[in-house]
Amino acid sequence: HFFDLLYVSIAFLFDCVCSHEFLSDTNQPKSHTHSSMGASCSCNSTLADSKDASPENLVPVPEPLSSPGAPGNPPAAIVGDWCRTSSSAGTLSRQNSRPVGSRGMTTVVEAVQGLDLGDSAINREAAPKIGNGFRIRVQRAVRLPTLDVIGVVDAYVKVLVNGTERGRTPFVKNNDCPVWNCVIELAPIDRGDTISFVVMDDDTLGRDEFVGLASMLVSQFIRRPSHVLPLFKLDSSPVIQQSSALPSEVEVTILTDPYPSGWPLPQPSPYSNSSANASMYPKHVMVLTRGTRGDVQPFVALARGLAEGCGYMVTICTELAFRDFVMQNSQVSRGCIRFRPTGGDTLSRIDKPVARWALNNSSELLQVIIMSRCEVEFFESEPLIFHYAQNLKPDLLIYGITMLNISMIVSEVLQIPMIGFVLQPACIPSSDYPAIVPMPSGFIPLFDKLEEKVTSHGVQKFLRKMMEDNPFSRTLSTMRKRRGLPAIGGDAWRLAMVQKQPVVVPIPQATYGTRPSDWHENIVFTEFIFLRDAKNGSRPMSGVPRGPPPLPAPVAEFLAKAKRDTAPVIAMTFSSMPVPLESIINIAVTIAERCARVCVDCRVAAQKPRVLALTGQRSEAEMRLPEALAAR
DSSP, X not given: OHHHHHHHHHHHHHHHHHXXXXXXXXXXXXXOOOOOTTOOEEEOSSOOOOOSXXXXXXXXXXXXXXXXXXXXXXXXXXXXXXXXOSSOTTOEEOOSSSOTTSHHHHHHHHXXXXXXXXXXXXXXXXXXXXXXXXXXXXXXXXXXXOOSSSSOOOEEEEEEETTEEEEEOOOBSSOSSOEEEEEEEOOSEETTSEEEEEEEEOOSSSOOEEEEEEEEEHHHHTTSSEEEEEOBOTTSOBOXXXXXXXXXXXXEEEEOSSOOTTSOOOOXXXXXXXXXXXXXXXXXXXXXXXXXXXXHHHHHHHHHHHHHHHOOEEEEEEOGGGHHHXXXXXXXXXXXXXXXXXXXXXHHHHTSHHHHHHHHXXXXXXXXXXXXXXXXXXXXXXXXXXXXXXHHOOSEEEEOGGGHHHHHHHHHHHTOOEEEEOXXXXXXXXXXXXXXXXXXXXXXXXXXXXXXXXXXXXXXXXXXXXXXXXXXXXXXXXXXXXXXXXXXXXXXXXXXXXXXXXXEEOSOHHHHOSOOTTOOTTEXXXXXXXXXXXXXXXXXXXXXXXXXXXXXXXXXXHHHHHHHTTOOEEEEXXXXXXXXXXXXXXXXXXXXXXOOOOOSSSSSOOOOOEEEEEOOXXXXXXXXXOHHHHHO
């Protein structure tokens, strides 16, 4: 426990170090001279009209910051049925007494079952890959951050193709919203290339400073005639202008005269007309989630259910690493699914040695600390998500476990109802269970008693407040204050429980067990949710629905024998968590050794379970298990 106490200090210092790392750009590219690099660049002072809508992963340049609704109103005022009255677009009404998230959501989950993926996309791969005469116009940037102690940014843009500079704009002095209107020719270029826009701050006395970058595949870039790209740092976190608490963006337009022969022409976004969207889609739902694949895939399944089953427009806000995964599963026969990047890269974070050590550590206190930090890691996304919600004006927010505080801020300021979609229901506070289940030592009763205190919801609340209001990092109180909201003391879940905010738990109650006695009626269990026809992005051909992929023969026989023996089957997975293979096998073997189905009528002998442990790809070294475990 002496070391457990040290973990608190380590976590606090780690939080400070990480925050300093995000707030300062230490990995800045080297300075380059302002040569044209052989590119053709023509500039004038007039900002080109850019009425074309953004592509699926981008947003329009926003209007000035405004706050419809009354800031500070608690989400409890908007928990009712999320329909707007016809008399006022900004007024919410409860059209019936059924809570939003009750039985109505079960039909959404059912709608996800057996969905068909229609291949309605244009076959762009048939077009020529190499293009000549491809030109773009780098128009402007908005809300660039101030990097120097004195003055404003002197910004210019470098345009790179596969990391090689093809051209750049001139710099605009002392302007955080510079206008370049600069044409750059990028031919020859391949549709499989990556195009990057790197915004730099010109520095006369020293080397130029890196501001932010935005990258896209050329094949994605040519889908729309105009793009407004959010800028990201080298660590994938979004670039934010501190004075406005909104994201920095750069606007780029594709010129079609001339245009590469055989390439598909950019098409305006079908979602750019808000009035047309209202007639085509009865509701617009914004989904907020960040984390690993296990934190994203169920929300993609939910989005497909809302689109196919209800005809809704669904915008999924998550990390850029999952853009392709989201868009590959966005082909639906009704409704539509769009993507917006939140910044961040959770997969690279948890793959670091210190993260692996923390996740595999058996200390109860360290596990409580990890749970307490589960939202702090994602506070950097608040300005982007707020910006999206302010411009897209969704009818409903659906948040994952790591997005509760951000969702509450958006909901309160913009008066948008919110529903939780919680795949980890034990994270919902209850007096019926601790925050972390303590593992008894068995030989030191005093330590066992201390661990019970350490793993309580009270301790987790204290640690959560310490993490979320760390004065050296992005604090929850600061985020709420800049939006005109009062502090909530690091206890968002308690507030959500008091206000009876709707929460959907996609787990059958029979599987979960006894319903906690202090859960309110708006926390609803449903059936499991699965992403059907998820084939790493491949689509069914000819519109013919396809079932699940065939199982490997040994697995199929294993399950068939279990069915013949009327034995229960347990599938066990740790998703993206870096759990050692030895630990997984040990748990699976222990279940098989110690558990058995209870004999109810005593006419059938109790059957031990058959355990299917999903481990993912492992190295040959990991596959060599200890002899004792292999024997078991």
